[in-house]
Amino acid sequence: xxxxxxxxxxxxxxxxxxxxxxxxxxxxxxxxxxxxxxxxxxxxxxxxxxxxxxxxxxxxxxxxxxxxxxxxxxxxxxxxxxxxxxxxxxxxxxxxxxxxxxxxxxxxxxxxxxxxxxxxxxxxxxxxxxxxxxxxxxxxxxxxxxxxxxxxxxxxxxxxxxxxxxxxxxxxxxxxxxxxxxxxxxxxxxxxxxxxxxxxxxxxxxxxxxxxxxxxxxxxxxxxxxxxxxx
Numbered sequence: 001x002x003x004x005x006x007x008x009x010x011x012x013x014x015x016x017x018x019x020x021x022x023x024x025x026x027x028x029x030x031x032x033x034x035x036x037x038x039x040x041x042x043x044x045x046x047x048x049x050x051x052x053x054x055x056x057x058x059x060x061x062x063x064x065x066x067x068x069x070x071x072x073x074x075x076x077x078x079x080x081x082x083x084x085x086x087x088x089x090x091x092x093x094x095x096x097x098x099x100x101x102x103x104x105x106x107x108x109x110x111x112x113x114x115x116x117x118x119x120x121x122x123x124x125x126x127x128x129x130x131x132x133x134x135x136x137x138x139x140x141x142x143x144x145x146x147x148x149x150x151x152x153x154x155x156x157x158x159x160x161x162x163x164x165x166x167x168x169x170x171x172x173x174x175x176x177x178x179x180x181x182x183x184x185x186x187x188x189x190x191x192x193x194x195x196x197x198x199x200x201x202x203x204x205x206x207x208x209x210x211x212x213x214x215x216x217x218x219x220x221x222x223x224x225x226x227x228x229x230x231x
Contacts, residue, residue, distance in 0.1 A: 004088045008096025025066050026104050029058035030111035037115045051116030056191030059133035060165030064141040066101050071145025072154030090230045105134045125200050133190035139217035147224035186213035
């Protein structure tokens with residue numbers, strides 16, 4: 001089992017180095033956060049403002065888009081069918097892909113945390129929040145990728161979902177009406193928690209919304225797997 005998971009993991013590393021569209025998902029927001037934090041200094045702007053804003057957007061976009069694109073592409077090219085025929089089980093494949101994308105996104109999260117000048121315990125809390133958000137996005141992306149027959153279908157499904165989860169946290173900061181709606185999205189709850197890293201506290205709403213989002217993603221994935229399978 002571990003051998004198959006490791007093989008899928010290393011396969012994804014090689015594929016990412018060849019696929020610039022996937023690679024850019026991991027570096028775009030961390031790079032933008034570093035540039036904005038260094039280049040823009042505004043009186044009264046909270047420390048780490050841009051890092052926190054881009055972190056919430058990163059959680060809602062990078063993992064979701066990456067895992068959905070990978071699964072849909074390998075289904076379309078029949079790579080998944082070949083892997084299944086070679087003895088790789090669906091769970092092993094999903095763990096290999098999921099672990100790789102989760103770790104790649106966590107590297108980006110580390111860059112975002114450093115851009116926000118988090119250190120020590122604050123950095124650990126920051127990364128912990130990001131880890132949960134990234135995991136939730138992975139589940140949503142896996143559901144979309146499994147439900148899709150090809151890359152075109154995956155793109156048509158994931159773009160509106162990605163736009164909602166990635167940009168709601170940013171828009172909520174400028175509009176109270178959007179803020180009331182955004183509180184039901186896990187990415188917004190991640191953004192709220194990131195804003196509390198300095199004096200961290202977590203409430204029932206934060207846990208409940210993220211848990212419900214994760215459960216909904218799992219249910220959609222279960223439906224997609226039963227209907228479409230991976231191969």
